[in-house]
Amino acid sequence: MTKPTDSDDNHDLGELVRGHLELSADDVPAPRFDQMWREIDQSIAEPVAAPALGVWGTVTQWLDRKLGYIITGVASAGAVAAIALVMHGGGGGTVDNTDVSAPAFGGAPAQLESLETPGGTATVMEMHDEDGDATVIWVTSDDIEGQDNP
Amino acid sequence: MKLLRAAVTAMILTGAVAGVASADTACTFLEVSATTGDKPAIDPDLKPLEKKLKRPPFSAWNVFRVQSKHDSTLQKGKPDNVALQSGKASVMLRDHVQGRVQLEILVDDASGKRIIAAKPDLTDGEWLVLGMNANSNGHLLALACK
DSSP, rough: OOOHHHHHHHHHHHHHHHHHHHHHHHHHHHHHHHHHHHHHHHHHHHOOOOOOOOHHHHHHHHHHOOOEEEEEEEOOOOOSSSEEETTTTTOOEEESSEEEOOSSSSOOOOHHHHEEEEEEEEEEEEEETEEEEEEEEEEEETTTTTTOOO | OOOHHHHHHHHHHHHHHHHHHHOEEEEEEEEEEEEESSOEOGGGGGGGHHHHHHHHTGGGOOOEEEEEEEEEOOOBBEEEEEOSSSSSEEEEEEEEEEEEEEEEEEEOTTTSEEEEEEEEEEEOOOOOEEEEEEEEEEEEEEEEEE
16 A cells, blocks of 8 residues: 655645635625625726826935835934934834944945934935945935925 | 064054055045936036936936036045035045945035035945935935045
8 A cells, every 4th residue: 555645645635725715615605706806906907197297206206116214304323323214104113223224225235324314304225236336315305395396 | 472473563554554544535526416408418527327327316317417526535533625516515534444434424505504414334435425406406416435
C-alpha cells in the first residue's frame, strides 16, 4: 500500500475547500450575487478625470501622491534632533523621530538633523540617477497650500 | 611598544587629515528660477541636475535659469552669507568628516522672513535642493559641497 504524500494531502484539502465554497455559493441568492458584482465593478471602474490643475496644484498633488512623509511647521532640534513627521492624508498622526532620513527611492539617504520651516510645510525626498544623488527639501507656504491655481 | 607607538601615530595622522578636510570645503550655491515657457531650457550650470529637473516635482516647469551663483570655501563654524536675487541665505560648515558634509543652512525670503532652517548631513558632492513656491513659479536653491 502506498503511503499518502504531502501532495496528496494538499490535493484532498483543496478539493474539500472547493466543495465547501461551491455549496456556500449555491446558498447565496442570485440578487445578492448581482449586488456583489455591481460593487466589484464600481470599485475597479476607471476614476472620473480630475479637473485641470495649475502648475502649483500639479506640484502639490504630486507631492501628496508620491510622498507620505510631510514635515510640518517648526521641527525642533534637541541634543539629538527630533522632527515631527505627519503622515499626510493618513489621519494626521504625529511621530517623533530621533533621526530623520529622507524617504529614499534608492541608495543611502542624506540625513536631516533638524529642519524648521516656519509658515510652511516641508516635503523631503531623495533623487538618484547616474549623475549622482540629490536631497530635495520642498517648502509649500501655508498661505497657498491647497490652492489649485496660484 | 612599537605597536602602541604606531597606533598613536596613526590616530594623530587621521585626526590631522580630518582637520584639513574640515578647514577646506568647497561649496557651490545656485539660485534658480523655475518657470514655464514655450521652449524648454536648462542653464548649463545646472547640467549636474538636468535629469532630476525633468522629474517631478520639478517637471511642473520647463525653464530653469540660474539667477545667481556663489562659490565659496567654507570654514568650520564660520557662516557664509549668500546674497540672493530674492531673499538671502547663510551656510555654515558644522563638520566635514569621512565623506560627510554637515551644514547649517538658513534661508530668508525677500521680506526677511525665515523660510528654512536646516541642518543637513550630506555625502560629498551630493546636491541639496531647497525648493519654494513663488507665485506660479518655483524658486530653487541648489547646494553641493566637497
